[in-house]
Amino acid sequence: MARKVLEGVIIAVFFLIFLSIFVKVETHTNAEEAHLEVSNIPMSFAAERELDNIINGSLAEGYSHVEMAISENYTLKAEKVIEVKTQGTVIVPLVYTPNIHFDNITIKNAKLLNASILITEYRIILLLKLEVPEGRRARIDIKYWAVIDDSCKDKRTWWINSLFVKCKSKDEVEISPIFFLPVEGNRIPITKISLKLPKAWESWRGIVLKCVCDDVRDECLPLEFRKYNEELRLEDNIFNTFIVIIGDFKVEQFTVNDVNVTMYLPGNATSNYTGIVKDIIETFSSTYMPYPYKNLTIIFSRNFLPHSGGNFKYVVLVVPNASPSLLAHEISHSWFGCYAEFKRIHESLAEYSELSFALQFYERQLKELERYNMTLSEALDHEEGVIISYNRNYTKPLARVYIEGILDPRVRNVIQYRKGAFVFRSLQFVLGNETFFEGLRELLKECHGRECNLTDVQDVFEKVSEQDLDWFFKEWFYTPKVPDYEVGNLSVTQRDDKYFLTFEIVDKNNFTMPLEVEVTTSKEKLVKKVWIKGEAKVSFELNDKPTKIILDPNEWIVNENKKYNVEGIEIEIN
Secondary structure (H helix, E strand, O other): HHHHHHHHHHHHHHHHHHHHOEEEOOEEEEOEEEOOOEEEEEEEEEOOOEEEEEEEOOOOOOEEEEEEEEEEOEEEEEEEEEEOOOOOEEEEEEEEEOOOEEEEEEEEOEEEEEEEEOOOOEEEEEEEEEEEEOOOEEEEEEEEEEHHHHHHHHHOOOOHHHHOOOEEEEEEEEEOHHHHHEOOOOOOEEEEEEEEEHHHHHHOOHHHHEEEEEOOEEEEEEEEEEOOOOOOEEEEOOEEEEEEEOOEEEEEEEOOOOOOEEEEEEOOOOOOOOHHHHHHHHHHHHHHOOOOOEEEEEOOOOOOOOOEEEOEEOOEOOOOOOOOOHHHHHHHOOOOOOOOOOOOHHHHHHHHHHHHHHHHHHHHHHHHHHHHOOOOOHHHHHHHHHHHHHHHHOOHHHHHHHHHHOOOOHHHHHHHHHHHHHHHHHHHHHHHHHHHOOEEEEHHHHOOOOOOOHHHHHHHHHHHHOOOHHHHHHHHOOOOOOEEEEEEEEEEEEEEOEEEEEEEEEOOOEEEEEEEEEEEEEOOOEEEEEEOOOEEEEEEEEOOOOOOEEOOOOOOOOOOOOOEEEEEEEEEEE
16 A cells, blocks of 8 residues: 555656656747757656556647558658647647657647657657647647558557558558557547558559457448549547558458448459358358348458458458358357457357357368368367367366456467367257257347356356256366266176177266267167266167277367277277
8 A cells, every 4th residue: 555655656746847847949939830840859758657647637629630641662651730729828748659750840829838758668758838829729730751560560559460460561551540640638639531542552452441449349340442542531530540451452242141241352362252251141140140230341361460360340350361160250259249248258159150160061061171181070189189288287267267368379269269169069069959059049139238257158048948057167167177088897798699888987077967978889880878977887789799989979078088998899088
C-alpha cells in the first residue's frame, strides 16, 4: 500500500515538474503564424502511463483531417491539418511513433508559447502550449513522411503486426493510414483521411477494411473498391482502424444459403475454393443455424502468417494455400466467437467444427486427402498423438486455460484448440449426435449478445440432455488428465465352434466414460460400447479365435495410446 502511495506521489511530482519545464524554442513566429523546427525541441524520457495521463488530461477540442500520398518506392508523404476550437491557453498533445519524420509544423491563428517532447519505449509526445485568441480557431499544419514497412513493427494496433509477416510483397501491399497519423488525444477526432495511390498500381484490385479492434470486439467491415481508384477518401474517426489491402487479386462472387460471398484470390490461384466455401457454409448452416450474416468477404493474403487465418465478423483473412480445414475453422467463428461469444472456449468449438467438417469433407473428397498421404483414421491418430505429447507436460486443466490463457502459441494451439476440440468430440460420443448438436444450437441462442463461460456451457448441455453432466465436466475440463487404459486378466475359451473372450479394462486415472471396444478375428470384426467406471469386465462371443483388441477404434476419446501383446492377442489402445 505504501509503495502505491509513493508511486502516486512520484507521478504527481513528475507531472508538476513537466508542466514547469516547457522551454522556449526557436521559431519563426508572429502573432498569426509560427513555424516550428522539431529538431530544436529538447527531449526527455517518460513512462507509458505518464503519457496516458497527459493525453487524457488534455482539454483541447477540435477536429482534424489528413491527406496522404504513397509513392512507388513505398514511402508515404502526408499533411495533417488540426483545427483547435478551444480558446485561451491550451495544451495540444501530438502522439506519434518513431516511424513518423516531421518536415515542418506551422501554427496559425494562435501564439506558440512553449513546446516539449517526451519519449517512451513505443511512443513520442510533442506538447504544444498555445494561446488562442477569443473568437479564433487555431490551425496546426503538419507535414511529414514515413516508410510503409514500419507499419508492421508498430505496436498500436496489435493484429496488424501479429498477423502479417510483412506489409508489402511484389504482388500485394497492406497499408493502415492510422499507423502514420500523429494523434491529438480523445477530444480531436479525425474526420477524413485522403489516401492517394501510385499510378503503377492501377492494374491491381483492392479492398478497404474498417476495423474496430479492442477488448470488446475484433471486427472489420469491408468497404470495397475492386477497381483501382487513384484516391481513397475514408471519412470516420480515430476509433476505427482502416486497413487497405491492394494487390494482384482476382475477385469471385457467389451466393450460398442467401449469403453473399466475395473472395479475393491471388491472380494465379487455381484451387476450387468456391465449392469448398459453399460446402462449409451449407454444412454448418444445417448443423448449427443459418449463417448469421448476409455477407462474407474472404481475403487470401500472401503477406499473412503461414498456416494462419483470422475471422473479423464480416471478413475472413487466410493464406493463399489455405486448406479446407483451416477455412472451416475460420468460417465457423462466425457462429462461435462472433454471433455468440465464449471468450477462449470459442477456439475449442471452432477447432471441433473444423475437425467435424474435415471428417465429412475428406470422406467425400478422398482425392483431397491423398496429398496428405494418410487415411482419416491415421489423421485422427496423429492428432491425438500430438495432444498427448503436450498434455503430459502441461498441468493446467482446460477450465483454467479458458480463464488465464496460454502464452506459448505452440502449447496454446495444442491444448486450448486441439485438446478442447477432442473433449467436445467426447461429449458428442457421450450424448449422441442428436442431443449434442441440439446442445450446440441452444448454446448459440443462449450466448448471442453475451459472453458465456464454462458453467453456462455445462448448464445448456444438462438442460438439453436432461442429464447431470457434472462428472464429465469435472473429469475433462477441471483436471488435466486423460484416460490411461490397460487390458488385463484376459482369457479365451472354446466351446464347440464358439470362442469366448473375457478381459478387464482398467483406467489408471479412474475416469468414467463410455468406450468402444473392437475385437477382430479372421472371420469378423465386432464392436461393443461399454461403460468404464475406473474399470470394467468385457466379454465377447466369437466365431473364431480373436487376434486383436482395439480400444477406442474411432478415436472418440483422447487417451494414452499404446500397443502390446497379451496371450498372443494384439492390444491396441487408440
